[in-house]
Amino acid sequence: MQLTQEWDKTFPQSDKVQHQKVTFKNRYGITLVGDLYLPKEVTQASLPALAVSGPYGAVKEQASGLYAQTMAERGYITLAFDPSFTGESGGEPRHISSPEINTEDFSAAVDFLGLQELVDKDRIGVIGICGFGGMSLNAAAADTRIKAVVTTSMYDMSRVMSKGYFDSMTAEERQGALEQMNQQRWEDAKNGEPAFAPQGLPEPSALTGEEPPFVTEYVDYYRTSRGFHPRSINSNGSWTATTALSFMNMPLLSYIGDIAPRPLLLIAGENAHSRYFSEDASKAAGDNAELLILDGLVHVDLYDHPEHIPFARIDKFFSEHLA
Template sequence: MFGKKLLLGVILGITVIGGSAMAKIPEIKQVKDTSIKLVQEWDKIFPESNKVEHTKVMFKNRYGITLVGDLYVPKNIGNQKLAAIAISGPFGAVKEQSSGLYAQTLAERGFVTLAFDGSYTGESGGYPRNVPSPEINTEDFSAAVDFLGTQSFVDRDKIGILGICGWGGFALNAAISDTRIKAVATSTMYDITRTAAKGYNDSVDANARYNMKKQINEARWKAVENNYADLLPANNLRKEQFTEETPQFVKEYSDYYTTKRGYHPRAVNSNPNGSWTTTGMLALINMPILQYASEMRTPTLIVAGENAHSRYMSEDAYKALGNKNKELYIVKGAVHTDLYDRLDKIPFDKFESFFKANLK
């Protein structure tokens, strides 16, 4: 009899302990997509924090594409409704890299955060793979807001977004479009549509742009036979492929994406066979974002490295924004990729104070 009571007590104890652990993150509203097989073990490039609870989630955007994200929730949340931040980027990266680092760190500071893979990349759905889209990637941010705003532990009136690198431009574009976004921040921002159409420092003229479009459109004859899944030649970020003419910023990208520092096999920029679809740049060239920047009303923080090759895009975006509540913050001595993962460079105190001031 004693043995049975002891056994029952152990079972009840496990149930209570398990129930208590499960209660740390309240029930999550999400979609189920059996076509997506998620990696469940910790596979980030940064250590797991013991200050937050983490779980993978799925949600759809308005195009019906299933997005996969990592949800980070401060421990012992109880019955609170917290402010939340959706985070994505850099362009060609996955949530196991920079965006996850940002998300986990900001969750440690009291926010519910969601780092997600954009459509057609990482663990998210969408076919063909590796398709960039200014419209769909802007929508992905709004879909992340939809997801966060339907959770019982999130105050839907206190949701912000943060975009890194190319997703910084998409984040600004989303905040101009989506009035539910209460604050937007960017880190080491790119306007990827600008660089696609005009090259770095706007060095590509109309004739060169026409020839680019002509080349891409000619590639469609072959791509259509393969459901537009044809990919460009694999990326050339490997240092063994560098020449004397290789720009310094390309070497910096390589140092992040292709080494132990930042490599992740699902990232387009890390995978040695990774590249974008042959027709994917057409929309980036022809459909520029930030056309209504002068109408921005959302509080904005733009962070850029002092020595970043992309600094001019952050400065130009800051000048173009029409809202009065905006700030350009320059990180001394930082290059573009320093703000991907260098904890001594990323101004997390600045991000925290900005979001706390504007998500209230």
């Protein structure tokens, strides 16, 4: 694997942490690549650790890396990783996602962190951003080694793919989508490789003003210098045309209640189009879940704006629950 060694993140490098590129394998034998961040001054031999990933279609050089580096400044050992089939991580074909394998990626990150000499394996939490917020909750439901979970701007990707935004997809539309993707499978099988969907986000200059506000917000993050990264699917590519198939009938959050009594903190912006995912997950999780709605913020404000991301609150949560 040809891994980038120079600093190529969308955020400045901190002089308060140590950083190194690492690799590890998930349960399916796929090699994952991550950035490991450690406090510059390690004052004890057994530190809490956090696995971080997301948003959906992003890479570790974007939001997840910012979260990981910032939490390392606050005394945690952190691992921001590229999910299977994306970024620098392995897996073929490229640019496909799976509710099962991407959930497993979080547990593989826990495997890796728990084997590090400086990590207390009984004090590991996860942070999931956007679509990988749902994956992180799904991982915690089955992986009892995950002691606490924070999500920001959480998406349930299985819900949005199978039901549309705000559950607006009709039965006919669902059947139509399934029919289209299954017909595409014939073409992919004939060609020996998957076709890719059209570029998901337009160039900023192509915006007409008629798009939903959240599309404009995504373009402002992924397709401008603010958050563009060449390895990010949302910045510079697209998912395979049949990616949604595995999400259509495999709901991610069926067992979210099994996370109890381990604590959850679900953070969303007041004006985020995705806010309802966090609200519904909080209700389904029960009394162990805390919902934090931040005044005036939209979905992508929690990607890269340190003045908006409540890092002090996240630190307080993990300090209490990874004690």
